[in-house]
Amino acid sequence: MDEKLKDILSNLSTEVDQETLLQYLQGKLPDDKKHEVEMHLLNSEFEEDAVEGLQAFKDKAQLQYMVDMLNRDLKKKTEKKKLRREKMKIQEQPWLYISLLILLILIIISYIIVRKLLSE
Amino acid sequence: MKPELNKDITDQELLDRFYADKNNEWLGLLLQRYTLLLLGVCMKYLKNEEEAKDAVQQVFLKVIQELHKYKVAYFKSWLYMVAKNHCLMRLREKQGKITAELNEKLTAQPHEETDTQNLLNNDRTLDLMEAALKELNPEQRQCVTLFYLEKKSYQDVSEETGFSLLQVKSYIQNGKRNLKILIEKKLTDNKGRVPGK
Numbered sequence: 001m002d003e004k005l006k007d008i009l010s011n012l013s014t015e016v017d018q019e020t021l022l023q024y025l026q027g028k029l030p031d032d033k034k035h036e037v038e039m040h041l042l043n044s045e046f047e048e049d050a051v052e053g054l055q056a057f058k059d060k061a062q063l064q065y066m067v068d069m070l071n072r073d074l075k076k077k078t079e080k081k082k083l084r085r086e087k088m089k090i091q092e093q094p095w096l097y098i099s100l101l102i103l104l105i106l107i108i109i110s111y112i113i114v115r116k117l118l119s120e
Numbered sequence: 121m122k123p124e125l126n127k128d129i130t131d132q133e134l135l136d137r138f139y140a141d142k143n144n145e146w147l148g149l150l151l152q153r154y155t156l157l158l159l160g161v162c163m164k165y166l167k168n169e170e171e172a173k174d175a176v177q178q179v180f181l182k183v184i185q186e187l188h189k190y191k192v193a194y195f196k197s198w199l200y201m202v203a204k205n206h207c208l209m210r211l212r213e214k215q216g217k218i219t220a221e222l223n224e225k226l227t228a229q230p231h232e233e234t235d236t237q238n239l240l241n242n243d244r245t246l247d248l249m250e251a252a253l254k255e256l257n258p259e260q261r262q263c264v265t266l267f268y269l270e271k272k273s274y275q276d277v278s279e280e281t282g283f284s285l286l287q288v289k290s291y292i293q294n295g296k297r298n299l300k301i302l303i304e305k306k307l308t309d310n311k312g313r314v315p316g317k
Contacts, residue, residue, distance in 0.1 A: 049160065
């Protein structure tokens with residue numbers, strides 16, 4: 001009894017992962033798990049708001065698909081810059097080598113010209 | 121280190137890795153953990169499936185931009201605030217109404233957690249709790265007892281009491297809040313009393 005009374009004030013419930021939340025929304029959880037999720041919802045405004053919104057979706061079976069699509073888009077967004085950076089690196093490298101080569105040739109030519117002028 | 125989705129890595133660790141190398145892939149992994157919740161929050165406020173999906177994408181972009189500018193201490197609370205503010209702004213644009221920003225929530229959570237822990241650590245709390253439970257109104261007492269002490273789900277409580285799911289949720293939330301207030305009041309009253317008088 002004492003431990004259960006403590007639950008009323010405790011805000012330290014365990015996190016609920018997305019998969020469990022989806023099962024809860026689709027009514028697929030057993031009673032004890034359902035209660036666990038609801039305990040967590042009472043302690044988190046974020047999750048509580050989210051569940052309220054998710055319950056308004058007409059087809060809850062589509063939620064996983066929507067999440068996957070959003071995640072795929074997110075992945076593209078977060079990878080794009082890195083790929084661009086890598087492409088830039090590849091493109092940058094030949095110019096670097098060419099510039100160094102030209103500089104080296106110029107130094108050699110200048111050296112030869114100066115030597116020639118001095119010897120005359 | 122290559123960014124991979126690993127449940128053992130905490131949000132804070134992912135955030136620290138992002139701050140260390142500014143690789144957005146860490147943020148991608150972090151935000152993926154909240155996609156479903158963000159979709160729900162956006163749907164709650166915007167009440168339209170397509171708009172909610174668009175809003176989640178915009179929140180992702182906003183978060184990525186903002187995290188490049190400054191450090192965030194409580195990621196989850198901050199993300200919730202960003203999403204909520206974004207939705208309220210969208211509604212304001214749509215309806216032309218003035219809606220208050222919700223910045224004050226950003227730092228409120230950790231203090232509240234500490235207060236509750238202090239209350240739980242107090243030896244007198246459990247003794248007072250039973251008395252306080254009896255002082256709740258009958259609907260709140262019934263729902264709180266069934267939910268917390270008999271571990272029943274909202275659905276079961278609703279079936280047993282005849283209240284709607286929304287009523288059950290509201291009685292439990294208000295009952296919990298009132299219990300906390302009653303206990304805090306009783307603890308303060310007891311402290312004020314001089315022993316033996």
